[in-house]
Amino acid sequence: MTATLMLELRDLGKSFELHHQHGARLNVLSGMNLRLHAGECVVLSGPSGAGKSTLLRVVYANYRPSFGAVHVRHAERWLDLAKATPHEVLDVRRRTLGYVSQFLRVIPRVPTLDIVAEPLLQMGGVSLEQARERAGNLLRRLNVPERLWHLPPGTFSGGEQQRVNIARGLIMPRPILLLDEPTASLDADNRAVVAELLSEARAAGSAVLGIFHDEDMRDRVATRLFPMQALEAA
Numbered sequence: 001m002t003a004t005l006m007l008e009l010r011d012l013g014k015s016f017e018l019h020h021q022h023g024a025r026l027n028v029l030s031g032m033n034l035r036l037h038a039g040e041c042v043v044l045s046g047p048s049g050a051g052k053s054t055l056l057r058v059v060y061a062n063y064r065p066s067f068g069a070v071h072v073r074h075a076e077r078w079l080d081l082a083k084a085t086p087h088e089v090l091d092v093r094r095r096t097l098g099y100v101s102q103f104l105r106v107i108p109r110v111p112t113l114d115i116v117a118e119p120l121l122q123m124g125g126v127s128l129e130q131a132r133e134r135a136g137n138l139l140r141r142l143n144v145p146e147r148l149w150h151l152p153p154g155t156f157s158g159g160e161q162q163r164v165n166i167a168r169g170l171i172m173p174r175p176i177l178l179l180d181e182p183t184a185s186l187d188a189d190n191r192a193v194v195a196e197l198l199s200e201a202r203a204a205g206s207a208v209l210g211i212f213h214d215e216d217m218r219d220r221v222a223t224r225l226f227p228m229q230a231l232e233a234a
């Protein structure tokens with residue numbers, strides 16, 4: 001059986017105008033084509049500055065591409081995020097596209113358990129207790145001590161915050177998951193847990209597109225590498 005196509009980038013280009021350099025343009029992505037299917041994990045590889053994070057930000061619609069299309073399978077139809085309205089982008093993020101970076105956006109005074117449970121509650125269909133139970137299970141697997149669950153994560157260590165962020169990013173089954181170095185400061189045991197969680201997400205049908213600088217992690221999670229090169233400044 002052929003896996004379902006979930007994301008297709010066609011002839012994608014992105015350049016930045018450098019205002020402090022008299023409007024010079026920096027070409028970061030050009031003529032990029034990429035197809036991502038359900039169940040695969042494509043890892044972007046290439047030197048620093050090749051545009052890996054920029055590509056993920058374009059797919060998540062933080063940046064609008066300068067050229068080309070970002071076709072996403074959303075609610076059984078195709079949508080080009082390059083042309084989507086802000087309302088459509090929000091709906092795609094709520095139901096289809098997850099994004100996990102290495103940084104947790106801390107919400108003051110909200111306890112860890114509720115920060116992790118929130119995306120599931122927003123989706124609806126589960127009770128507060130069910131969402132908290134699922135959040136607790138994930139935090140336990142990621143070795144976040146139970147004594148921390150009822151505290152806001154603002155004072156947690158970098159690695160603890162990163163694990164809270166991963167739990168929040170993975171609590172909802174997402175058709176497409178974007179990962180920007182989510183394991184950057186995790187120890188080997190916790191990296192292994194994340195690799196396991198990603199393989200469960202893939203088995204459940206998620207299509208994963210990510211950046212992992214750690215070679216061991218890359219080898220463990222990637223079903224395919226997508227090499228990228230830095231372009232010359234225009």
Ligand SMILES: Nc1ncnc2c1ncn2[C@@H]1O[C@H](COP(=O)(O)OP(=O)(O)OP(=O)(O)O)[C@@H](O)[C@H]1O
Nearest residue numbers: 016017026028046047048049050051052053054055
């Ligand atoms: N908002 C922006 N404005 C101007 N230039 C930018 C912007 N975002 C990224 N760039 C430039 O685009 C290029 C690619 O950056 P990007 O962060 O995508 O690379 P990367 O491959 O993810 O690098 P690394 O592996 O070091 O994280 C860099 O030269 C960077 O300075």
